[in-house]
Amino acid sequence: xxxxxxxxxxxxxxxxxxxxxxxxxxxxxxxxxxxxxxxxxxxxxxxxxxxxxxxxxxxxxxxxxxxxxxxxxxxxxxxxxxxxxxxxxxxxxxxxxxxxxxxxxxxxxxxxxxxxxxxxxxxxxxxxxxxxxxxxxxxxxxxxxxxxxxxxxxxxxxxxxxxxxxxxxxxxxxxxxxxxxxxxxxxxxxxxxxxxxxxxxxxxxxxxxxxxxxxxxxxxxxxxxxxxxxxxxxxxxxxxxxxxxxxxxxxxxxxxxxxxxxxxxxxxxxxxxxxxxxxxxxxxxxxxxxxxxxxxxxxxxxxx
Numbered sequence: 001x002x003x004x005x006x007x008x009x010x011x012x013x014x015x016x017x018x019x020x021x022x023x024x025x026x027x028x029x030x031x032x033x034x035x036x037x038x039x040x041x042x043x044x045x046x047x048x049x050x051x052x053x054x055x056x057x058x059x060x061x062x063x064x065x066x067x068x069x070x071x072x073x074x075x076x077x078x079x080x081x082x083x084x085x086x087x088x089x090x091x092x093x094x095x096x097x098x099x100x101x102x103x104x105x106x107x108x109x110x111x112x113x114x115x116x117x118x119x120x121x122x123x124x125x126x127x128x129x130x131x132x133x134x135x136x137x138x139x140x141x142x143x144x145x146x147x148x149x150x151x152x153x154x155x156x157x158x159x160x161x162x163x164x165x166x167x168x169x170x171x172x173x174x175x176x177x178x179x180x181x182x183x184x185x186x187x188x189x190x191x192x193x194x195x196x197x198x199x200x201x202x203x204x205x206x207x208x209x210x211x212x213x214x215x216x217x218x219x220x221x222x223x224x225x226x227x228x229x230x231x232x233x234x235x236x237x238x239x240x241x242x243x244x245x246x247x248x249x250x251x252x253x254x255x256x257x258x259x260x261x262x263x264x265x266x267x268x269x270x271x272x273x274x275x276x277x278x279x280x281x282x283x284x285x286x287x288x289x290x291x292x293x294x295x296x297x298x299x300x301x302x303x304x
Contacts, residue, residue, distance in 0.1 A: 005301035006030065010047075011083035014235040014264075014272040014292035016122035021265065021272045022235035023297065024083040025050040030066070035073075037304050042068035048233055051080045053088070056106055062088050064106040076109035076130065076169035078237010078274075078290055085125040086294040089116035109169045126275065126291025131169045133245025133285065138165040138173075140197070145175050148193050149186040149209070149226075154178075158212060161250045168241035171205040172225075180213040180222055184267060190230040197228070204228040208239045216273075220260035221247075224267060234265035235272030241290050244278045248285045255280045 007028045015021025025045040030038065030052035042050035052066040065084055067074045089101040103114045103125075110130035117124045142156040145163050156163065161176035177183045186209055197204045210223040223243075225236040240262055247253070247260070258278050265272035278288035 003303055005303040008300060008302055009087055009296055010298040011087060011294045012297050013079040013083045013294045014237070014274050015270075016120075016293045016295060018295055018297045020270050021292075021294070022079045022233065022270065023047050024080045026053065026080075026084055026087050027051065027302065028053045028087075030054050033304065038066060038068055039073070041302060041304060043070045046070055049074065049077050049080045051084045053084065058106070061104040061106055061111070062092070067107065073108075074170065074238075076107055076238055078239075078241055079235050079292075080237075081105065081107070081112060081114065081127060082125045082237065082290075082292055083294050085114035085116050085127065086118075086123040087296075089118055089123065089125070093118060120293075122293040122295040124291060124293050126277070126289050129168055129241050129288045129290065131167075132288060133166050133168045133242045133248075135245060135249065136165040136167060136171060138163065144196055145173070145207075147189070148196065148207075149175075149188055151177070151182065151186060155182045159250070161246075164246060164249070165205065166242040166245050168238065168245070170238040170242075172208045172236075172239045172242055173205050174208045174210065174239075174243065174246045177209055177211045180211055180215065183209055183211045183222055183224055186224065186226075188226045188230040190228065193228050193230075206233075206236075206239070208236070208243065210243070214263055215266060216261075216263050218261050219263040219273070221262050222266075223262050223264045225264065232268055234268050234270040235274060235292075236264065237274065237290055237292075240274045240276060241288070244276050244288045245285060247276075248278065248280065252283070253280060255282065 012021040054064040114127035225233040262274040275291040
């Protein structure tokens with residue numbers, strides 16, 4: 001009997017057009033695959049992340065997701081969550097005929113509730129953060145950050161924003177830069193990073209560079225994300241999730257609902273738009289969600 005293989009899709013996430021945003025591979029019916037097989041498949045796709053859709057542990061949920069980078073598993077990632085939510089909502093639409101859907105997902109970081117709007121070709125999905133942003137201790141001077149990206153120390157920071165370390169499931173260095181030109185000129189030095197950031201005694205987090213100056217009118221910040229090896233990411237949901245903590249810390253907005261758009265991936269010719277929304281009560285961030293559009297680019301079968 002012919003092996004039909006496992007169905008997969010590739011979605012471009014945080015974009016409303018294909019060949020933009022951040023691509024993610026979604027492997028359906030992944031039950032039965034070993035950890036080693038999933039890791040090998042992720043390495044074969046060689047995208048920033050690959051999602052494996054497994055049966056949920058709780059029957060009230062839609063799916064259990066395993067997220068793998070080419071070099072290891074992640075407890076949480078934003079653009080794979082958005083892409084998987086849109087994909088699963090499209091599968092479910094035949095059952096209820098509606099253009100909106102609540103998708104409850106299981107990830108290693110926790111339970112994620114996503115709402116998907118399928119009324120347009122590029123569906124919009126947003127989900128509540130399973131873990132609120134948390135600031136971590138940081139004692140690295142801005143001169144070190146500047147040297148790591150070929151910049152002058154005076155180009156680090158704007159207004160009251162200074163480098164900080166935050167996590168909402170995955171830790172990132174958040175590095176404010178003076179203007180758009182400075183962000184565009186940043187050039188990571190992987191050797192310098194390896195030699196100077198080992199003081200943390202943990203695996204060096206990735207770097208999230210940002211400026212308040214933007215290219216798009218609707219955007220509040222222009223951002224770039226670099227891994228310690230110098231490679232860049234087109235759209236980073238896990239970093240954006242923690243970034244609302246950064247904005248809350250330094251901008252100290254008034255109580256109520258806040259929402260902003262982030263632009264990313266422009267230097268890679270993969271324009272990405274990420275929406276952040278959070279609620280402030282008594283000066284504290286009490287809940288947050290992240291969202292964006294996703295459009296299917298490809299589909300097929302794998303035969304592991």
